Amino acid sequence: MKHDVLPAVLLTLITITLPSYTFAQSPEGTYIIMGGGLLLVFTLAIYVFYEIRKSIQLHINKPTK
Numbered sequence: 001m002k003h004d005v006l007p008a009v010l011l012t013l014i015t016i017t018l019p020s021y022t023f024a025q026s027p028e029g030t031y032i033i034m035g036g037g038l039l040l041v042f043t044l045a046i047y048v049f050y051e052i053r054k055s056i057q058l059h060i061n062k063p064t065k
Contacts, residue, residue, distance in 0.1 A: 008043040012036050 016036035 008040070008047070012040045012043070015039055 013036075016032055
């Protein structure tokens with residue numbers, strides 16, 4: 001696993017677990033898991049788009065033979 005993705009994974013785990021400890025009446029677990037899952041999907045989508053953009057820029061800048 002690259003170190004670029006590690007903060008996103010840690011943020012997702014904190015997002016899932018923190019509300020259950022901080023609120024006296026925490027929301028249902030399904031909402032917490034769904035929110036954490038959506039956050040993870042959005043983070044991974046942004047990462048994939050960034051990597052695709054970087055790959056395309058590298059390919060465009062590569063000299064032709």
